[in-house]
Amino acid sequence: MSDPETEMQGIAVVLAERHRELTDQLVQAFGDRIPELPSDPVLVDLLHGSAGSNLENLAHLLRGHMRATQIRAPAAAVEYARRLAQRGTSPSALLRAYRLGQQLILAWAVEEVAARVPDPVLAMRTNNLLTQTSFEYVDAVSEEVIGAYQSERERWLANRSAVQRETVEALLRDERLDLAAAESSLGYRLRQHHLGLVLWTAPGAGDLTAAERAVGVVAERLGAGHALFVPRDRETAWAWVPIGRSGQVDASVVDAILAGVSDQVSVAIGSPAAGEPGFRGTHQGAAAAQEVAQLGQLPAGSVLTYEDPTVRAAALLARDLPVTRDLVRRALGTLAEDTEGAARLRETLLAFVQERESYVATAARVHLHKNTVKYRVDRAVEARGRPLTEERLDLELALIACKWLAPEVLVRASGG
Secondary structure, eight states: OOOHHHHHHHHHHHHHHTHHHHHHHHHHHHHHHOTTSOOSHHHHHHHHHHHHHHHHHHHHHHTTSSOGGGOOOOHHHHHHHHHHHHHTOOHHHHHHHHHHHHHHHHHHHHHHHHHHOOOHHHHHHHHHHHHHHHHHHHHHHHHHHHHHHHHHHHHHHHHHHHHHHHHHHHHHTTOOOOHHHHHHHHTSOSSSEEEEEEEEEOTTSOOSHHHHHHHHHHHHHTTOOOOEEEEOSSSEEEEEEEOTTTOOOOHHHHHHHHHTTOTTEEEEEOOOEEHHHHHHHHHHHHHHHHHHHHHTTOOTTOEEETTSHHHHHHHHHGGGHHHHHHHHHHHHGGGGBSSHHHHHHHHHHHHHHHTTTOHHHHHHHHTOOHHHHHHHHHHHHHHHTSOTTTTHHHHHHHHHHHHHHHHHHOBOOTTO
């Protein structure tokens, strides 16, 4: 009298006999239903070897030639997982392939059981055993190949990141490099327009995942190609987003996108620039804007753009802080004191100066009544101790320095 184990062994024999045909069917199904899997011939060949060797191993398990505790992923399956890791293919695509493969083979096996086993009770018990055994196999093998994927991904990224960092640093030093080789190392085209970003998180805020996601969002929203993301340490990364031939980008759009990505990631944005020199130039602008943000102790989630003329001016003022402190003291008098009242007056006065001393335009800019603006401007001039027309350029530069570099240049209030 037959039993489920015997019937399952019979199915295993047919599986071994037809494994080439079934392998072809699986690979075809994977290509049709999992578009994330690479479709180039080399990877398809590896997928074929992985699927075929898994079917052979499953047949051995179903025939009782090995125990469940002895299940190991075939070498071809492990190699395929490693190649996917090198390509950056999502591990979820690999897991989907195993689940889909199990589903298709079980469907085939159920049809074989129906044709071979007339007793419905025995057929049901055989199908249950097939299902249980296939789950044990897929569970063990998928866990092993995902482990291989993760290990290879970490190794690959570490090696690639090291090469990318070396190439980026050489480009920023303006070393003579073969552009084709540099582009190959970076996985990024240098002969295009770039938008440079510097991103950083607060100490202890976590890894750079949110920063990398922010760069991806910018590239997607701008309709750009693949961005270059290079971690510098656990809290800082450099990035370049391609912006095509025109080199035009709406900085306000970028600001809005980045500001909504994460309140844990601060971003400094350079000016768009072209080619290899532009690769350096846009980064240098972003780095200068980052220095302003850090000297000014801006809160996490801040976004600064070097396109802002006041940020550019602050970056220059930051290069010699002792001179800038002296400028602030001379130009502002007691208006340079580190108090909330003085800060309100400075904000209004800077807007007033930039709006060509128009009370109406200033009121609209700072959202105050025109009379309030006039009152604050009068108070600010009084605190300065000199009329606005005297050393006007020094006045504006000092106000800009206070706006962006406040902790470094303000004067402690007397008695404070």
